Amino acid sequence: MDIAKAKIEVERLRGEIDRHNRLYYVEAKPVISDFEFDKLLERLIGLEKEFPGLVTPDSPSQRVGGEITKIFPSVVHREPMLSLANTYSIDEVADFFRRVEKLVEAEGGRTPEFVAELKFDGVAISLLYRDGVLVRGATRGDGSSGDDITANLRTIPTIPLGIPVSAGPLFGAQGSEVEVRGEVFMRKEDFEKLNEDRPEEDQFANPRNATAGTLKLQDSTEVARRRMSFVAYYIKGLDDQSMPHIDRLRRLDAMGFMTGRNYRLCKGIDDIAEFIGTWSEKRWKLPYETDGVVLKLNDVTLWDRLGATAKSPRWAIAYKYPAQQARTVLKDVVFQVGRLGTITPVAELKPVKLAGSTVSRSTLHNFDEIERLGVRVGDHVMIEKSGEVIPKVVSVVLEDRPSNTKPIDVPEVCPECGTALVRPEGEVSWYCPDESGCPAQKKGRILHFASRTAMDIRNLGDSLVDQLVRRGVVGDPGDLYRLDREQLESLERMGEKSAQNLLDALAESRKRGYERLLYALGIRHVGRATARELAHACPSIERLREAAEEELAAVPDIGPVIARSIRDYFGKPWVLEMLGKLEEAGLPFEAAEQKALVNRNFEGLSVIFTGGLERHDRQAASELVLERGGRVVTAVSKKTGLVVAGSEAGSKLDKALKLGVRVISEDEFEAML
Numbered sequence: 001m002d003i004a005k006a007k008i009e010v011e012r013l014r015g016e017i018d019r020h021n022r023l024y025y026v027e028a029k030p031v032i033s034d035f036e037f038d039k040l041l042e043r044l045i046g047l048e049k050e051f052p053g054l055v056t057p058d059s060p061s062q063r064v065g066g067e068i069t070k071i072f073p074s075v076v077h078r079e080p081m082l083s084l085a086n087t088y089s090i091d092e093v094a095d096f097f098r099r100v101e102k103l104v105e106a107e108g109g110r111t112p113e114f115v116a117e118l119k120f121d122g123v124a125i126s127l128l129y130r131d132g133v134l135v136r137g138a139t140r141g142d143g144s145s146g147d148d149i150t151a152n153l154r155t156i157p158t159i160p161l162g163i164p165v166s167a168g169p170l171f172g173a174q175g176s177e178v179e180v181r182g183e184v185f186m187r188k189e190d191f192e193k194l195n196e197d198r199p200e201e202d203q204f205a206n207p208r209n210a211t212a213g214t215l216k217l218q219d220s221t222e223v224a225r226r227r228m229s230f231v232a233y234y235i236k237g238l239d240d241q242s243m244p245h246i247d248r249l250r251r252l253d254a255m256g257f258m259t260g261r262n263y264r265l266c267k268g269i270d271d272i273a274e275f276i277g278t279w280s281e282k283r284w285k286l287p288y289e290t291d292g293v294v295l296k297l298n299d300v301t302l303w304d305r306l307g308a309t310a311k312s313p314r315w316a317i318a319y320k321y322p323a324q325q326a327r328t329v330l331k332d333v334v335f336q337v338g339r340l341g342t343i344t345p346v347a348e349l350k351p352v353k354l355a356g357s358t359v360s361r362s363t364l365h366n367f368d369e370i371e372r373l374g375v376r377v378g379d380h381v382m383i384e385k386s387g388e389v390i391p392k393v394v395s396v397v398l399e400d401r402p403s404n405t406k407p408i409d410v411p412e413v414c415p416e417c418g419t420a421l422v423r424p425e426g427e428v429s430w431y432c433p434d435e436s437g438c439p440a441q442k443k444g445r446i447l448h449f450a451s452r453t454a455m456d457i458r459n460l461g462d463s464l465v466d467q468l469v470r471r472g473v474v475g476d477p478g479d480l481y482r483l484d485r486e487q488l489e490s491l492e493r494m495g496e497k498s499a500q501n502l503l504d505a506l507a508e509s510r511k512r513g514y515e516r517l518l519y520a521l522g523i524r525h526v527g528r529a530t531a532r533e534l535a536h537a538c539p540s541i542e543r544l545r546e547a548a549e550e551e552l553a554a555v556p557d558i559g560p561v562i563a564r565s566i567r568d569y570f571g572k573p574w575v576l577e578m579l580g581k582l583e584e585a586g587l588p589f590e591a592a593e594q595k596a597l598v599n600r601n602f603e604g605l606s607v608i609f610t611g612g613l614e615r616h617d618r619q620a621a622s623e624l625v626l627e628r629g630g631r632v633v634t635a636v637s638k639k640t641g642l643v644v645a646g647s648e649a650g651s652k653l654d655k656a657l658k659l660g661v662r663v664i665s666e667d668e669f670e671a672m673l
């Protein structure tokens with residue numbers, strides 16, 4: 001194919017992909033399968049690889065991530081990103097309404113109209129489009145300046161990378177700047193999937209925390225994997241400066257943004273009350289969390305005239321729905337021992353209905369939490385559920401405290417093995433220190449190893465593991481592979497058939513691959529995403545065992561805490577013993593061979609790109625290096641093999657020259673390929 005034909009095809013594919021993206025994410029009415037969609041994207045990426053000159057910043061290929069940001073630069077907002085004042089009752093909303101009414105009348109206006117929108121529970125973001133192309137995305141930060149997280153935001157399918165030309169006449173002349181503000185959030189389904197991938201000790205408490213954590217990741221490939229969404233609720237830079245807010249929302253829709261489309265124009269306080277009432281129940285059926293309603297004056301020309309207090313505008317307000325609470329009795333507290341030895345106090349409650357389900361247990365997290373609540377066994381307590389998350393005890397009904405309540409003391413010894421508990425300095429949790437002997441920890445480790453997302457050993461359920469550990473037949477995952485038919489058949493409720501099934505499942509599990517094994521080991525803080533990163537950085541257990549703490553900490557999104565945890569792990573005698581058994585059993589101690597290389601012209605070289613390249617975008621250039629045996633890094637050091645300097649290369653070039661690192665031009669780079 002020649003470049004002219006390729007250009008036409010690339011543009012056609014982009015149009016198609018953008019359209020299907022929108023049908024899938026915004027309209028929720030996909031017309032092609034995921035497979036067909038992936039094929040379109042693959043074809044586009046293939047063509048862009050072949051013709052790197054055709055890559056544009058608004059191509060859907062730019063959403064897959066790949067860029068690593070070590071430090072997010074700080075950016076100053078065009079105008080401050082304000083917050084909203086909160087109200088908690090219709091009376092307070094009515095006060096707000098009358099207040100604005102007076103102000104508007106004083107300005108000579110008529111009875112104000114308000115747009116009611118849902119309040120999305122996520123992280124506020126500002127997007128800047130120059131000539132219709134997304135050039136910058138930033139967090140709110142302190143309101144006047146935030147972090148530039150463009151690379152991460154690009155991966156979000158509902159953030160348009162460009163505003164289509166057909167929307168061109170909608171905003172100012174050439175060189176125009178449009179700012180769109182909105183909320184990045186995680187749909188409930190995507191949130192649950194994400195938590196499934198994470199170790200129990202690092203679960204996100206709610207979609208908002210998960211969103212905030214994800215936006216700060218250095219590796220945009222991981223951000224892309226986590227599936228976030230964006231809803232737009234504000235635009236500045238339109239031709240028509242006096243266009244009412246409701247029309248602006250419609251305009252955002254037309255431009256390809258998602259607005260949720262659940263906004264409504266309210267002519268008075270009755271309309272507002274009705275909107276709030278309708279959504280107080282209906283919101284549970286939405287695929288994402290909303291914690292309230294936002295009311296904005298529809299007449300935008302009055303916004304500036306009404307102005308703002310230090311924190312929030314006078315022309316808008318938020319109404320927050322009361323949390324879903326129920327009252328019940330704390331019957332008892334039991335102590336669970338996790339696979340890492342953590343002691344978790346669990347509340348046993350008198351069963352009670354809450355937000356559509358019956359609750360009889362809830363976590364109390366740790367003993368600091370018990371102390372903070374001042375709760376005792378026998379107390380009447382309030383429990384709360386936010387969204388889909390597990391219910392928690394939020395307060396004690398002190399005025400109704402019965403006379404016979406009992407304090408909840410930290411147990412002195414492990415409820416499972418009797419070892420004295422410890423609390424490491426600086427931690428809130430108590431632990432059972434007998435890692436190698438405590439049956440609860442052994443059991444937890446084996447169950448984690450066998451779980452669906454780890455080695456996926458079917459037929460190895462809770463009661464079987466319990467039996468195996470209790471009888472001393474299995475002490476760690478390595479022992480599983482030493483089980484024989486006879487041993488299994490002698491167990492309770494285990495016939496010939498089920499013994500064979502388990503042996504087959506164990507044999508099958510040997511094929512899961514290195515990455516899965518790393519996760520299955522259950523190293524503290526190493527979830528599936530971290531295991532993936534680790535597998536890349538250290539493609540064998542041996543490499544991982546030998547890696548220095550600093551080396552591990554330098555891997556994107558690993559950092560000092562995880563690095564420390566990995567080093568600690570490999571220092572434990574029982575771990576080494578278990579690894580011996582796993583290796584003997586033939587588990588994958590090495591990553592499978594990587595894709596075949598195009599050639600070895602960059603073998604052993606770490607390469608840095610700096611400045612603007614003419615014919616390649618960064619990602620495509622990086623791939624060219626990887627396919628030829630090299631590595632791409634971002635920081636210049638003495639170990640850097642090669643710097644490819646484009647136009648206006650800055651500090652990295654200076655540093656490379658100072659350190660005597662070899663510097664080449666884009667032409668020379670191409671010749672080397």
Ligand code: IVH
Pocket residue numbers: 082083084085117118119120121122123124183233234294313316318
């Ligand atoms: S308007 C000056 N509209 O809630 C007005 N905010 O509590 C700025 N939020 O910082 C915000 N949904 O992060 C607006 N439909 C919506 C919203 C919304 C969620 C967030 C936003 C804001 C915070 C204020």
